[in-house]
Amino acid sequence: MVDVRSALSEHGIRLRDYKVGGHKTTCPNCSSSRRKKNDPCLSVTIDQDERSVWKCHHCSFSGAAGGEGFRPAVERRVYRKPARPARREQPDTMLAWFHKRGLTQETVQAFGVHKTRAWFPQTNQEEDCIAFPYEWDGELRNVKYRTANKYFRQEKDPEPVFFNADSIGAGEELIICEGEIDVMSFTQAGFPHVVSLPNGAPSGPETSDKRYEPFGTHWDLITKVSRVLIATDMDEAGEALAQEIARRVGRDRCYRVKMTAGSKDGNECLVAHGEEELRRCVDRATPWPIDGLYGVDDFSAEVMDLYHGRGPQPLSTGWSEMDRAFRYIPGQFIALTGVPNHGKSRWLSQVIVQTARLRDEKWAIFSPETGQANQIADLCEIWAGNPFYDGPSLRMSAQDVSNAMHWLQERVFLLGTIEHTPSIDWLLERARAAVIRHGVRNIVFDPYNEIEASRPDTLTETEFVSQLISKCKRFGKLHDCTVWMVIHPTKLKATDDGKDPVPNLYDLAGSAHWRNKADAGLVVYRDYAKEATYVIAKKIRRQPMCGMVGSVKFQFVGADRRFEEIPDSYQPLGKEGA
Incomplete structure (x- = not known):
């Protein structure tokens, strides 16, 4: 079995x-x-x-x-490369179809577009269609087919690449649009570096990361382009696609190309107004809002989204009682502290598993104190609900470990190096790659003191910490990621009864800015005498939307290696059970 x-x-x-x-x-x-x-x-x-x-x-x-054929083990994906056709037919009828769309015979020939026949699941038969070859690095990787009735299909199991991927150039501007015909339109108008995703824009909420896999294939070159001009369609789906592209490649490098009134996309602009007007649309591309001075109108869509409940919503850590004290919004900076061995890293690891299970959130973790293999073992324990090592409870089987790692493989990514102590800039650059390649939404630095902290003689430690937090917050807002920073407290004096005191956010090593600049500040405290752990929300910037400052009581269950919250244990700040 x-x-x-x-x-x-x-x-x-x-x-x-x-x-x-x-x-x-x-x-x-x-x-x-x-x-x-x-x-x-x-x-x-x-x-x-x-x-x-x-x-x-x-x-x-x-x-x-x-059932039959089930295999939980990870399998390497195998891509099928389509065979090149012996000849590419470009009949006059097809060229006339493109001519009506403002595209010349030379453009059609340059992209290798041709007429063929292919089977379509929509009609359950072969149909005459146009074939758009997806070339990259001298090889045919995919072919996308389109009928006159706008039925689409691709090759089976293709490598996820952009259309016109060879046009991506280091140091060059890159236009990302929403279809092959738009790519051809921008190219004909004089823009050689332009690509599109094979699956277009989302028609509703995303259920997988498949649409954006080409960013992973080409991520190295994409990070080297000078700037990204997003020219997706001027409709709701195109705007959703534009927002996700900007999040992945970094809003600081993005510009939005807006079409002339009455034109939804690049090809419609070309047909209605000509190449010169399409060039003007690209020349008028506006920087993605990052910082500086803005008009109220720049945020009108965002304000109306908030009014109608479509804006960023606070997310649960997976515990209903904890929701009363703390929830988080993508883009926030969370400071987490606690006395050593009181369980702060373990509690955060459970948050990782619970949110990945609850919403399929993806995490990138820097945890040199725990170690990468030990971090994975901890996550495996929480996922399976059994100890990793021998003990009084039945430990995980080797198959359990394999299943857990298979599940974690798609959701957790590890940052770090043994060659040097990384700086925050080095770590954020790797975190950025995790966002682009894998769609990561949460970054964990555990702990702060393992980040390389060399600073100019002109900077105090307080100023250095302030700049580090600012870099993390800017990264979070640019990439719509929550940044979790674990910070050890300074040495605290024991209470009269010999207990460890509950740390305050002003007790954190390095600077009072951990408390001042964080969007939320959490303390994990274990009372050994009561066999209880308290998670205390000391600071919540957006109350009551993201919770109300206070404490929640947990019990650590050794048998399943998880924290279990105690129902109705929330206490407002000042009445903590600890």
């Missing part, structure tokens, strides 16, 4: 046994936040073919897994 056990573990579901038939267990989606945490609200059925289906009768979490 290894396959069905592995399949269920992938979704956080654990059973007493894995026999054919019906089973009841707790729900990995909602049980941890319910008052009746041990209520077996999840029904699981296993059939003779080792296929499992499940449904929670409390939160409706449901799914299926396992």
Whole structure:
């Protein structure tokens, strides 16, 4: 029963046994936040073919897994390269079709666009169509097909590359638009460095990172272009695509190309107004708002989004009681502290697993004190709910470890080097690559004192810390990432009863700016006598939207290596249980 056990573990579901038939267990989606945490609200059925289906009768979490062919191990992706056609037909009818769209025969020939026949799932038969070859580095990587009725398809399992990828040049400007015909239009108007994504703009909320995989393929060159001019369509979907492109490549390098009134995209502008007007649209590209002086109108869309509840929403760490004290918004800077060995890093590791499981959030972690292998082991424990090492509780199996790492592989990325102590600039540059390549939304630096801290003689440590925080906050806002900084407190004097005191945010090593400039400040404190851990929100900048300052009580359960919050334990600041 290894396959069905592995399949269920992938979704956080654990059973007493894995026999054919019906089973009841707790729900990995909602049980941890319910008052009746041990209520077996999840029904699981296993059939003779080792296929499992499940449904929670409390939160409706449901799914299926396992069965013939199930393999939890990570497999390297294999891309299929299409064969080059023996000849590329460019009949007069096709050239006339492009001519109506303002594109010359020379442009069509330069891109190798041709007529062919291909099977389309929309009609379940072969259709006459236009083929757009995706060339890169001397090889054909993909072909996208389009019928006269605007049906689209691509080659099966293609390598994720941009259309016209060879045009990306280090030190050159790069236009990113929304379709092959737009790429051809900008090129004909005199802009040689222009690309588009094969899958266009999203029609609704994204459910995967697949659309943006070409950024990972070409990330090295993209980071070297002088600036990025975003020329996606002037509609809601095109704006959503523009926002995501800017987040990934860095808003500080982005400019928005807006088409002449009445034209949605580059090709419509070319047809309606000609090449000269399209060039003027590019020349008038405006910098993405970063800093400086703005008019109210620059933020009108953002303000209306806030009014209608479409703006950035506070995110849960995965504990319902903790939500009362603390939630976070992408782009914020979070300071986290606690006495050594009180569990601050472990608590944050559980946040990582819970948010990745809850919203598929992706994290990049710098944790040299813990060590990369130990960090992964900690995350595996939390994911599986079993100890990594031998102890009084049953430890994880080797298959559990493999399944956990398979799950973490797509969601957690590690920063660091053994060759030198990295500076904050070095780390943020790697974090930027993680954003571009993998869509990371959270960056963890644990702890601050492992970041290289050489500073000019003219700077005090307080000034140095202030500049470091400013760099982190600027990075977070540019890339829409939450930055989590773990800081050790200074040496604190024990209380009269011998206990460690609860650190204050002004007690953090290096500077009072940790308290002054953070968007939120959290303290993790363990009371050994009470066998309880308190997470105290000492500062919340956006109250009550992101919570109210106060403490929440947790119990660390050694059997499953996780923190469990105590229901109704939230206390306002000044009444902490610690």
